[in-house]
Amino acid sequence: MTRIAIVTGANQGIGYALVEELATRLDPTDLVLLTGRDAARVAAAADRVRTGARSRVEGRVLDVTDAGAVAELAASLGRTDIVISNAIGPLVPDRPQSEQADEFIAVANGGTHAVLRSFGPTLPPGGRLIVVASALGTLGRLDPRLHPVFDGATLDEVEAVVEGWRAAIHDGIAGEKGWPGWINVPSKVAQVAAVRAVAATRRDRDVPDGTLVAAVCPGLVDTRASRPWFSDFSQALTPARSARPVVDLILDPLDPAKYGELVQFGKVLPWHSGKPPRYQDELVRDPVVLGGLPRDVDA
Numbered sequence: 258m259t260r261i262a263i264v265t266g267a268n269q270g271i272g273y274a275l276v277e278e279l280a281t282r283l284d285p286t287d288l289v290l291l292t293g294r295d296a297a298r299v300a301a302a303a304d305r306v307r308t309g310a311r312s313r314v315e316g317r318v319l320d321v322t323d324a325g326a327v328a329e330l331a332a333s334l335g336r337t338d339i340v341i342s343n344a345i346g347p348l349v350p351d352r353p354q355s356e357q358a359d360e361f362i363a364v365a366n367g368g369t370h371a372v373l374r375s376f377g378p379t380l381p382p383g384g385r386l387i388v389v390a391s392a393l394g395t396l397g398r399l400d401p402r403l404h405p406v407f408d409g410a411t412l413d414e415v416e417a418v419v420e421g422w423r424a425a426i427h428d429g430i431a432g433e434k435g436w437p438g439w440i441n442v443p444s445k446v447a448q449v450a451a452v453r454a455v456a457a458t459r460r461d462r463d464v465p466d467g468t469l470v471a472a473v474c475p476g477l478v479d480t481r482a483s484r485p486w487f488s489d490f491s492q493a494l495t496p497a498r499s500a501r502p503v504v505d506l507i508l509d510p511l512d513p514a515k516y517g518e519l520v521q522f523g524k525v526l527p528w529h530s531g532k533p534p535r536y537q538d539e540l541v542r543d544p545v546v547l548g549g550l551p552r553d554v555d556a
C-alpha cells in the first residue's frame with residue numbers, strides 16, 4: 258500500500274534532510290510531501306530532492322501558523338502514515354526576544370499544536386507522528402516553579418500555558434515568573450509537553466497497533482536556526498547525518514519504551530532530566546544539547 262509522509266518546514270535545514278532521507282528509504286510508490294511557507298522555495302527544494310529520490314516527492318505550500326490550512330491539508334489527504342512537525346521560525350540574538358516571540362511561538366508551538374490536532378486523527382495503525390523538538394525540551398531545563406504547569410498537562414492546557422508565557426513576555430514579567438530569557442527553551446519544553454499530552458490520550462490504542470507518537474532531538478546541527486547561537490560547530494552534524502537516526506526511529510518497529518517520549522539518537526531523554534542554566538550561555542555548552550552523534554549510532 259502507498260504510504261504518505263509529510264514534513265513541515267522542509268525547504269531547508271533538518272526538514273529538507275528528513276525529506277531526502279525518507280525519499281531515499283521509502284518505496285517508489287510512496288509519496289513524500291515537502292512543505293514550507295514560500296511557494297518558490299518549496300518548488301526549488303522539491304526539485305532538488307527529486308533528483309536521486311527513490312519515492313515520489315511533491316512540494317506543497319503550508320504555512321504552519323495557519324491552523325485552517327493545516328486542517329485542510331490533513332483532511333484532503335485523509336490518511337497520512339508519517340507526519341513530521343519540524344518548522345521553526347528565525348530567532349536571532351541581536352534583537353530583543355520580545356520582538357521575535359510572536360512569530361517564533363506561532364511557528365514552533367502554534368504549528369506543532371495544529372499538526373498534532375489535525376494530522377493526529379489521520380494516522381493509520383502503524384503510523385508515525387513525530388515532533389522535532391530538542392534536548393532543551395526536558396522539564397528539568399525550566400525553573401521548578403514552572404514544572405507543575407507542564408507536567409501531566411492536556412494539549413488544551415499546554416496551549417493555554419504557551420499563551421500565558423507569550424503574554425508575560427509582552428508584559429515584561431516573564432523573567433519574574435521564572436521563564437528563561439532564551440525563548441527557544443520554553444518553546445521546546447512546550448513542544449515535548451504537547452507530544453506527551455497527545456500520547457497520553459492514545460497510548461492504549463497506539464502501542465498494540467505499532468503506532469508511534471514521539472518528540473525527537475536531532476542533535477546540534479549546522480543550520481540557519483543554530484548558527485547565531487553556537488560558536489563551536491566542531492561537534493555539529495550535517496542536516497543529512499542528523500536525519501538518519503530520526504528516520505531509523507520512524508522506519509524501525511515500535512519500541513513501546515519510546516512511545517510519547519523525547520528521543521535523541523535512539524535513546525530516551527527522560528522528561529524530568531536537565532537543569533535550569535545559571536546563565537543563558539551555560540546551555541550552549543551543555544554536552545547533551547551539543548550532543549554530537551555517539552559512536553554506537555555512527556557505526
Ligand SMILES: NC(=O)c1ccc[n+]([C@@H]2O[C@H](COP(=O)([O-])OP(=O)(O)OC[C@H]3O[C@@H](n4cnc5c(N)ncnc54)[C@H](OP(=O)(O)O)[C@@H]3O)[C@@H](O)[C@H]2O)c1
Nearest residue numbers: 266268269270271320321344345391477478480481482483
Ligand atoms: N539546528 C539544530 O542544531 C537543532 C537542534 C535541535 C533541534 N532543532 C530543531 O529542528 C527543527 C528544524 O530546525 P532547523 O535547524 O532545520 O531550522 P532552519 O534551517 O531554520 O529551517 C526551518 C524551516 O522552517 C520553515 N518555516 C519557518 N516558518 C514557517 C512557517 N510559518 N510555516 C512553515 N514552515 C516554516 C523555514 O522556511 P523558510 O526557509 O521559508 O524560512 C525552514 O524551511 C526545529 O524544530 C529546531 O528547533 C534544531
